[in-house]
Amino acid sequence: MQITDGEKNYKNKVGKKPVFDKVANRLDDLTEYASKQIGNSEIAQLLGISRSSFYKLLSENEDFRDAYKKGLENRKYELERKLFERAEGFTTQEVKVEKDPAGNVIREVVTDKQILPDTTALIFTLKNIYPEKYKDKVEQINTVDINIRKIQELSDEELLKLVKNVDLPIDFEIE
Structure with a gap:
């Protein structure tokens, strides 16, 4: 076949x-x-x-x-x-069961329980929904325009004044 x-x-x-x-x-x-x-x-x-x-x-x-x-x-x-x-945060129901010594259910008590907002969950949510607004790092961009010829013409005292006005961690010594 x-x-x-x-x-x-x-x-x-x-x-x-x-x-x-x-x-x-x-x-x-x-x-x-x-x-x-x-x-x-x-x-x-x-x-x-x-x-x-x-x-x-x-x-x-x-x-x-x-x-x-x-x-x-x-x-x-x-x-x-x-x-x-x-x-x-949210509300949930909590059920408590009361039993006799033999293990038989005597009664059930239902209560509303308020769960407070969780700040960790809130922070995480905000960082993911609005990353630009709630990011951990703040990026700082400093632009320095330096004219080498003008710097060479400045005295040590004038250079020291300029460096003191700059808000950057700069290590320097004047000889």
């Missing part, structure tokens, strides 16, 4: 089907896993593929790579949201 070009596809071949076919209908799962704090090895395991297949698909399959990147973007967005929340 001879196979024609129209019949040449992986379904008619003997052996394993391509790895992407195993995960093609699970791209939404991939996006969800990538958006959580799960390592790539665990994501591969959850998808039912090997770690090497996971990385091969990342490098060779655009749909797989896009689904993964979308998940990473979702994670970045969530981290940014949490950072802003932390920087501004």
Whole structure:
């Protein structure tokens, strides 16, 4: 029996089907896993593929790579949201459970707890949103226009006066 070009596809071949076919209908799962704090090895395991297949698909399959990147973007967005929340402060509910000596729940007390703004998160956020305004280093550019001939004509006293007026750490001696 001879196979024609129209019949040449992986379904008619003997052996394993391509790895992407195993995960093609699970791209939404991939996006969800990538958006959580799960390592790539665990994501591969959850998808039912090997770690090497996971990385091969990342490098060779655009749909797989896009689904993964979308998940990473979702994670970045969530981290940014949490950072802003932390920087501004927020209110959360705290649940305290009271139990009797036998371990039975007597009652649950729910209280609102105010979390104050975190100055470290606030500073970090401001430095990243407004880097020009809140950067750590202040760059200072001093331009000195020197005419060598005029300097050579000045006396030592005149040079000393000029140097004293300059606000730069200059080491000098007059001989």
